[in-house]
Amino acid sequence: MKPSGRLLFGDRDRVFDDVPPPYEYAVRHVREQFDRDAFHDAVDEPGAYVFFCVAPCNVGIDYDWERLPAVLGWTIWNGTKERLFPIDKAEQVFERLGLTPVNTFQKELHVRDFHPERLDIPDSAWYAGPAAGVIVENRRGGRALIEGPVLDEISDYEPIRGEPAELADELVTDARVGRAIKAVETSQKTPTTAEIHARVFEMIVREEYARLDSGRVDWEALRSAVGSVVAEKRGKLADN
Incomplete structure (x- = not known):
């Protein structure tokens, strides 16, 4: 976060100038949910x-994409003290700021x-199967990831290939349009075609990323094609 309060986003390699399509759904969620006032009231140096x-x-x-939160908070770095927050404290902060923390399945265990x-590996909270892995933390803030066997069992997925217009016809479903309209209304915005288009595209990328990426989709061409199909479906809904 900038001292001004503007949120910056990035991955493990860089800070984003333009948010890549796989992260757009998550970034929108954080921007809408993050309680800046609560954060500024709680710290001296945002x-x-x-x-x-x-x-x-x-x-x-x-996963059950309709239930799985757009973002799961893991931990927080305190640059003033140059250390990570303990898991318990990070959970409390994420919840106070309006974000869902990762699932903790066991608080303490003697070494x-x-x-x-x-x-x-415990069952996942977000689909009918084991979690992808477990993060273990000691009292000094050291962390390690234990990967679950489900990662080795992931089968090859069938790439989605085709012209952007064909893909949009397949992927812009009535259910996704309905979810997008509900999300816009929940955020207290007017469900314009542009708002619905943006959210439907973000859902598609999130829920079909592996198959689209392996099919070497042109993301911007798909974005445009999704907009055309959303406008058509939106028009039909308005006529009914």
Whole structure:
């Protein structure tokens, strides 16, 4: 975050100038939900903090995308003290700021009872299957990721190939348009065609990312084609 309060977004490699399509859904959610006033009231130097989150998109595990939050808060870096927040405190901060934290399945475990090779990966909260992995943290802030076997079991997905107009006809479903309209109304905005178009495109990228990416889709051409189909469906809804 800038000292002015403007949120900056990036991945592990860079700060974004333009948000890449796979992150647009998550970035919109944070911009709409992040409680800047609460954050500014709680800290002296807003620019000293970095929020680490997961922005889920479909890379092979078919989550329940309607339930899975756009962003899951993981941890927070305090630049003033040069350390990460403990998990418990990070959870509280994310919830206060309007963001969902990652799921904690066990708060404490004595080191003598911890055997990573025998750890049972818990069930996921977001689909009918085991979690993709578990993050383990010690009291000093050290962290490690234990990957679940489901990552090794992900089968090859069938790429989605075709002209952007054909893909848009397939992927712009009535259900997605309905979800987009509901999301716009929930954010207390007018459900214009442009607003619905943007959200439907973001849903498609999030929920079909692996298949579209492996099909080497032209994201901007698809964005334009999605807009045409959304406008057509929007017109039909208005006529009914």
